[in-house]
Amino acid sequence: MAECNGGDYVGINEVTLPRLDRTNKVSLIPLIFLIFYEVSGGPFGVEDSVGAAGPFLALLGFVVFPLIWSVPEALITAEMSTMFPENAGYVVWVSTALGPYWGFQQGWMKWLSGVIDNALYPILFLDYLKSGIPAVASGIPRVAAVLVLTVVLTYMNYRGMTIVGWVAILLGVFSILPFIVMGFISIPKIQPSRWLVVDLHDVDWSLYLNTLFWNLNYWDSVSTLAGEVHNPKKNLPKALLYALIMVVLGYIFPLLAGTGAIPLQRDSWTDGYFSDIAKILGGVWLRWWIQAAAAMSNMGLFMAEMSCDSFQLLGMAERGMLPAFLAKRSRHGTPLIGILFSASGVLLLSWLSFQEIIAAENFLYCFGMILEFIAFIRIRIKYPAASRPYKVPLGTAGSILMCIPPTALICVVLALSSLKTFLVSMVAVIIGLVLQPCLKRVEKKKLLKFSTSSDLPDFDGVANNNTQPAESSAL
Numbered sequence: 001m002a003e004c005n006g007g008d009y010v011g012i013n014e015v016t017l018p019r020l021d022r023t024n025k026v027s028l029i030p031l032i033f034l035i036f037y038e039v040s041g042g043p044f045g046v047e048d049s050v051g052a053a054g055p056f057l058a059l060l061g062f063v064v065f066p067l068i069w070s071v072p073e074a075l076i077t078a079e080m081s082t083m084f085p086e087n088a089g090y091v092v093w094v095s096t097a098l099g100p101y102w103g104f105q106q107g108w109m110k111w112l113s114g115v116i117d118n119a120l121y122p123i124l125f126l127d128y129l130k131s132g133i134p135a136v137a138s139g140i141p142r143v144a145a146v147l148v149l150t151v152v153l154t155y156m157n158y159r160g161m162t163i164v165g166w167v168a169i170l171l172g173v174f175s176i177l178p179f180i181v182m183g184f185i186s187i188p189k190i191q192p193s194r195w196l197v198v199d200l201h202d203v204d205w206s207l208y209l210n211t212l213f214w215n216l217n218y219w220d221s222v223s224t225l226a227g228e229v230h231n232p233k234k235n236l237p238k239a240l241l242y243a244l245i246m247v248v249l250g251y252i253f254p255l256l257a258g259t260g261a262i263p264l265q266r267d268s269w270t271d272g273y274f275s276d277i278a279k280i281l282g283g284v285w286l287r288w289w290i291q292a293a294a295a296m297s298n299m300g301l302f303m304a305e306m307s308c309d310s311f312q313l314l315g316m317a318e319r320g321m322l323p324a325f326l327a328k329r330s331r332h333g334t335p336l337i338g339i340l341f342s343a344s345g346v347l348l349l350s351w352l353s354f355q356e357i358i359a360a361e362n363f364l365y366c367f368g369m370i371l372e373f374i375a376f377i378r379i380r381i382k383y384p385a386a387s388r389p390y391k392v393p394l395g396t397a398g399s400i401l402m403c404i405p406p407t408a409l410i411c412v413v414l415a416l417s418s419l420k421t422f423l424v425s426m427v428a429v430i431i432g433l434v435l436q437p438c439l440k441r442v443e444k445k446k447l448l449k450f451s452t453s454s455d456l457p458d459f460d461g462v463a464n465n466n467t468q469p470a471e472s473s474a475l
Helices: 028-040 045-051 057-084 089-096 100-118 120-129 139-158 160-190 192-196 203-215 219-228 232-261 271-281 284-318 336-349 354-382 398-415 419-444 459-465
Strands: none
Touching: 028 160, 028 192, 028 219, 028 232, 028 284, 045 057, 045 203, 045 232, 045 398, 057 192, 057 203, 057 219, 057 354, 057 398, 089 100, 089 219, 089 284, 089 354, 100 120, 100 284, 100 336, 100 354, 120 139, 120 284, 139 160, 139 284, 139 336, 160 232, 160 271, 160 284, 192 232, 203 354, 219 232, 219 284, 232 271, 232 398, 271 284, 284 336, 336 419, 354 398
């Protein structure tokens, strides 16, 4: 994934928006950590996989699942984001392949899924702190803590992508270190036989798959920041590769230490349990460090997700899919109205439980990913001669085959959803189906201003005139 061809864009030119100075563009290292936080942020939240299926299936899942899901999604994101280096990201992919109506549906489902996802992080933040600070477990202190955390992190997003990127690096290093320490401490106590414990008759498959899916998806989120990345045709593929390695290792090593060094108590393996494992292995000081790392990690997750969600709204507004006021930037170059919309959604959804949020966001995310897979294949067929700064080294047939396993996985995740999750998610989907025609009518009646940025390229027009053969890149 790390290699890109050196050719220029054909039809998709890297656009430097006049309101942003190049120094505000995100460079490679901050981008790696932003992707790390968009997807993972560390092993916080993986505990339910052990509680649902036991050590062996949990470890196996975090080895196999990235090959089935994460690698294909990251490869598709690398190719498509370098073809379309603008903030609408996957919305433009689907619009180009299937038309603006379905592009809007993609944007609606993925934005809503992202906002639901972001509502998790204040909950996880407080779940890790409640053993040390019981007051934040419930009631008014918990509500106040969620509100304060949301306001502070929203303000950091408002201050600009450069700040968000470098804060992500600091938070990432701080969040990873205690698990490295815990891993070394656990070595004398590890009994490998504990890793092999499995009981196929006692597996909560829905919780198991939802936990794996939630912890290993959202690789495509970085596409909504492509317009803010310095030299995206080189930096995006490299950042996705390095982030993928960080994410997988960041899950497997703590699970090896936690399941191998202490006797198994499956009922205890719920979100926040790594802090208890740290106390057992290293003492109170390590537990406090893990809890502090969890708090910092959730701050990074929140900021990265809010950046993607708000810039997606900005990108859709620049494409004329949403009212023009959503394209307004602050003096720091950030999408002011988009940030406020995303923060409001987080506050409205933060009352849901951890499992409810995961199930709902996974359901909506699955619909969006199906559209992305279709768009990826259709653009390969529709524009075979378009230059691809990075290209997945597979032909059309190989690309179709690559998409089959993750599509099958999506079907399994959807089939295992509860009736409540299905009904709530379908209501959200129906709202999107109706919302787009309503917005077009609002535009026609001139009740709100809609406009398309003149800086954005017309891919269809240029690609159809391009007769150069498509270029490929090796892994």
